[in-house]
Amino acid sequence: MPSRFIKTTILSIVWLTSAVAYSSPVKLQSYSGDTSLPHKILVETLKRANLEYIYPYASDKDVSNARILNDVKTGSLDVMWSMTSRQLEDDYQALYFPLFRGMLGMRLAIVKAQNKHLFAGVKTLSDLKAFSAGQGKT
Structure with a gap:
């Protein structure tokens, strides 16, 4: 299943970029050192399709979203x-x-080692509802 998902994603990206790429390199919003999943998938797709790509923001890693949106327009x-x-x-x-x-909106609960005994008896959703959770900035 994950393989099919990745293949579908790659084919879709190739379709998106193919018209532009035949005449000039595809201009990406990222920079060469980007390790994000969207960037990795896009770059791998372009490589497999033998398409050239460039980074217009190569010297500016902190480009605002407003600028990116305007530059696409x-x-x-x-x-x-x-x-x-x-x-x-x-x-x-x-x-x-x-x-x-x-999964972007999903959260993983992290418990300090000294508090793991508090959750030892949790077996059902009802048991878990006895606790309240918090989330930090990151």
Whole structure:
């Protein structure tokens, strides 16, 4: 299943970039040292399709989202990735693939080692509901 998902994603990205890439390198929103999943998938897709790509922001890693959106509109960038919203879908052509497989909003509970005994008896959702959770900034 994950292999099929990745193949579908790669094919979709190739389709998105192919028209632009035949005439010039695909302009990515990222920089060469980016280790994010969207960047890795896009770069691997472009490599497998033997398409050239460049990084217009190579010297500026902290580009604002507003600038990226504007650069896609003006053609300074060819591809960007973002969470979806009605406004973005109205303003841009969206291709839908859940790179994080719907897990972006999921949270993993982390418990300090000295408190793990508090959760030893938790076996059901009802047992878990006796606790309250918090989330830090990151």
